[in-house]
Amino acid sequence: MGGVTQSARLSGADRRKQLIGIGLRMLTKRPIHELPLDQVAAEAGISRGLLFHYFPTKTDYYQAVVSAAARRLIRATTPDPDAPPADQLRQTLDTFVAFLERRRDLYLALFRGSAGGADYLIEIYEQTRDVFADRTVAALGPIEVTPALRLVIRGWFSFVEDTTLTWGRDKPIPREELLTLLAGALPALITAAQPTLAPQVHNLFP
Amino acid sequence: MGGVTQSARLSGADRRKQLIGIGLRMLTKRPIHELPLDQVAAEAGISRGLLFHYFPTKTDYYQAVVSAAARRLIRATTPDPDAPPADQLRQTLDTFVAFLERRRDLYLALFRGSAGGADYLIEIYEQTRDVFADRTVAALGPIEVTPALRLVIRGWFSFVEDTTLTWGRDKPIPREELLTLLAGALPALITAAQPTLAPQVHNLFP
DNA sequence: GCGCGCCGTTGAGTGTTGCTCAATAAGATG
DNA sequence: CATCTTATTGAGCAACACTCAACGGCGCGC
Numbered sequence: 001m002g003g004v005t006q007s008a009r010l011s012g013a014d015r016r017k018q019l020i021g022i023g024l025r026m027l028t029k030r031p032i033h034e035l036p037l038d039q040v041a042a043e044a045g046i047s048r049g050l051l052f053h054y055f056p057t058k059t060d061y062y063q064a065v066v067s068a069a070a071r072r073l074i075r076a077t078t079p080d081p082d083a084p085p086a087d088q089l090r091q092t093l094d095t096f097v098a099f100l101e102r103r104r105d106l107y108l109a110l111f112r113g114s115a116g117g118a119d120y121l122i123e124i125y126e127q128t129r130d131v132f133a134d135r136t137v138a139a140l141g142p143i144e145v146t147p148a149l150r151l152v153i154r155g156w157f158s159f160v161e162d163t164t165l166t167w168g169r170d171k172p173i174p175r176e177e178l179l180t181l182l183a184g185a186l187p188a189l190i191t192a193a194q195p196t197l198a199p200q201v202h203n204l205f206p
Numbered sequence: 207m208g209g210v211t212q213s214a215r216l217s218g219a220d221r222r223k224q225l226i227g228i229g230l231r232m233l234t235k236r237p238i239h240e241l242p243l244d245q246v247a248a249e250a251g252i253s254r255g256l257l258f259h260y261f262p263t264k265t266d267y268y269q270a271v272v273s274a275a276a277r278r279l280i281r282a283t284t285p286d287p288d289a290p291p292a293d294q295l296r297q298t299l300d301t302f303v304a305f306l307e308r309r310r311d312l313y314l315a316l317f318r319g320s321a322g323g324a325d326y327l328i329e330i331y332e333q334t335r336d337v338f339a340d341r342t343v344a345a346l347g348p349i350e351v352t353p354a355l356r357l358v359i360r361g362w363f364s365f366v367e368d369t370t371l372t373w374g375r376d377k378p379i380p381r382e383e384l385l386t387l388l389a390g391a392l393p394a395l396i397t398a399a400q401p402t403l404a405p406q407v408h409n410l411f412p
Numbered sequence: 413g414c415g416c417g418c419c420g421t422t423g424a425g426t427g428t429t430g431c432t433c434a435a436t437a438a439g440a441t442g
Numbered sequence: 443c444a445t446c447t448t449a450t451t452g453a454g455c456a457a458c459a460c461t462c463a464a465c466g467g468c469g470c471g472c
Binding site: 215216217218221252253254255256259 | 419422
């Protein structure tokens with residue numbers, strides 16, 4: 001099983017990183033309420049008491065781990081800021097699908113699973129989605145963001161997230177076709193919601 | 207607060223129903239790991255021991271409650287079997303939105319965020335979605351269900367679910383407009399995924 | 413009406429787990 | 443070397459999930 005390394009004295013920051021890393025790994029396999037903090041401490045080679053020194057409650061620890069996962073996701077999907085907006089959106093989509101392929105269990109356990117849980121988890125999930133929504137709006141160029149459009153953009157993210165996760169189970173179509181489908185869905189949805197925007201949006205993905 | 211009724215001797219089936227009903231109510235307010243089974247027992251006016259007689263583990267109890275919620279959702283959105291397929295889909299959509307409006311917390315707590323995604327919960331969620339996917343396929347009439355189409359239909363459900371939940375927070379557009387948007391999204395997505403189906407699908411919602 | 417067994421019900425008891433706290437030891441600073 | 447900071451420990455507590463042996467009301471056969 002896990003490498004129960006006898007650990008030397010670490011700096012606070014390093015110890016936190018180590019503990020969060022362990023959580024990132026272990027919470028991918030079991031849900032939070034099935035993970036005793038004793039096991040985390042054992043894995044890190046420290047006493048229970050020290051764990052509580054860094055994370056006063058189990059909730060604090062969990063929150064820190066989920067936040068770390070969110071940061072990873074955002075970092076992994078950050079597009080090249082010098083590329084044209086449409087390309088940036090393409091990149092985000094592509095890297096997002098790649099992330100979900102590689103870290104499927106982590107994503108399911110840490111985001112999807114916690115999205116309906118406690119408030120502090122919903123908060124993290126919402127913030128993450130806001131980042132993607134903002135990137136999408138940026139890619140659309142200078143158009144008025146009506147409430148309906150904002151709704152559709154967030155909904156499109158859900159569509160992308162869920163379709164990719166479902167696709168990842170047995171990959172019933174080629175990856176390229178999936179990406180085309182996901183990309184094509186955005187102008188389709190926007191047009192359905194606001195037909196006046198159709199012309200501006202149709203050449204989003206040439 | 208809760209009516210701690212001193213309860214008489216009940217039949218097994220009735221006691222189960224009562225306990226599940228209590229779970230349905232209490233789990234809407236706090237997540238499962240913050241709900242001691244003592245409180246459930248107290249609310250029902252029985253001893254802890256009896257609770258474990260009906261549900262051997264806390265997981266068993268939780269699973270039973272989530273299943274019950276899923277059955278409620280499916281029952282509440284079942285369309286009139288004698289109506290034409292397109293009407294049935296309209297009905298499902300309308301009642302689904304109504305359900306999410308009325309039982310928002312319950313839906314969020316028991317489906318969207320079920321405790322870090324244990325397998326038995328994902329299973330229930332998947333089965334529920336399958337029901338909606340099947341209803342949608344039925345409404346489309348006799349067309350070949352390709353893998354891509356199946357993906358899009360599931361994805362549409364996610365779009366509907368999430369958009370409605372987001373909309374429910376501050377209702378930035380009128381309810382009717384939301385329904386039109388959600389309904390219009392299905393043919394739009396299908397067309398985006400499979401242009402050959404466009405003609406058959408465009409008069410889905412007259 | 414009477415014994416008898418079934419089953420809903422209880423309450424005390426147990427091991428694990430989240431969390432506290434006072435005391436220790438290792439490194440940095442003067 | 444003295445002192446101050448801080449990472450670290452381990453004992454101890456309370457809450458909770460879960461067990462188990464015994465009780466008691468109800469229906470059944472006789």
